[in-house]
Amino acid sequence: MQHFFVTPSQVEGDRIVIEGSDVNHMKNVLRMGCGEKLMVSDGNNLKYLCGVEEYEGGKALLRILEEMESDTELSSRIYLFQGLPKQDKMELIVQKAVELGAYQVIPVSTRRSVVKLDEKKAAKKVERWQEIARSAAKQAGRGYIPEVGKVVSYPEALSWAKGLDVLLIPYELKEGMKETKEIIASVMPGQSVGIFIGPEGGFERKEVDLALEYGAKAVTLGRRILRTETAGLAMLSVLMFHLEE
Incomplete structure (x- = not known):
């Protein structure tokens, strides 16, 4: 069944008004006729089973x-x-992170980030990533479109994240799978969780130490070295499995 998003203001009594590019997609691409059913989310944890009444x-x-x-x-x-990766890897990361249940994706410029974006380029990239998040949320049947935040520096990200309940930083030099399993098992439903993933080349030791000062816990993802586009998704998958009700 097709899935669309609206704002709460577009819900009027027993009717919903769809506007913009979604109308063309419904009418001319999907060729949805009157009476055809679809699912609509208002981005505020409510969803509606609807039928197309008319185009006007x-x-x-x-x-x-x-x-x-x-x-x-x-x-x-x-x-x-997410530490800024090279090429178009961020598009894949955003798409899959949304599918796996991430609430928000924040691009982070770290010491080993090869990609450097000025303000104008960063804004354009974020706009593109946000559209990918929207499409992924539709496909996954999410009740909410996760926000892709603006690109921030690593210290800014840590400062922003210090208010979260749990901070995790996968680190390739961390040992002790038993300890990591205990840390994951201690995450309780309802807690807010921040995951810090480095770019290609990972985090510098000083960056990991700084995260630990902010209360983050270093964890291992196993004996294999994962690419930046894999590490975050692996961490999200583990948390999704642990927290899914």
């Missing part, structure tokens, strides 16, 4: 058939602080 003046008018709470969100908000 560039808008699609839907009738609400059933209202329900979204059951696709994790009990914890997981924030992925």
Whole structure:
């Protein structure tokens, strides 16, 4: 079943009004006719089973058939602080992180980040990543479109994250899988979790030490060295499995 997002203001009584590019996608790409059913999320943890009523003046008018709470969100908000990778790897990371339940993705410029973005380029990249997050949220049936934050420096990211309940930093020199399993098992439903992932080349030791000063816990992802586009997704997968209700 097709899935679309609206804002709460587009829900009017027993009807929902779809506007913008989604109308063209519904009408001309998907060729959805009157009476055809679809799912709509309001981004505020509510979803609606709807039927297409009519197309009028560039808008699609839907009738609400059933209202329900979204059951696709994790009990914890997981924030992925991703060191800027090379090429288009960030697009894959954002897409898969949204599918795995991340609440927000924050691009981070670290010491070993090869990619350097000025303010204008960074804003354009974030806009592109946000559109990918929106598409991934649709595909995954999320009740919420995760935000892709602006690009921040590593110290800024740590300062922002210090208010979270749990901070985790996978580090290739960390040993002790038993300790890592205990740390993951200690994460409770409802707690906010920050995951720090380095770029190609990983974190410098000084960066790891700084994260530990902010209360982060270093964990291992096993004996194999994972690429930056794999490490965060591996961590998200473990947490999703642990927290899924």
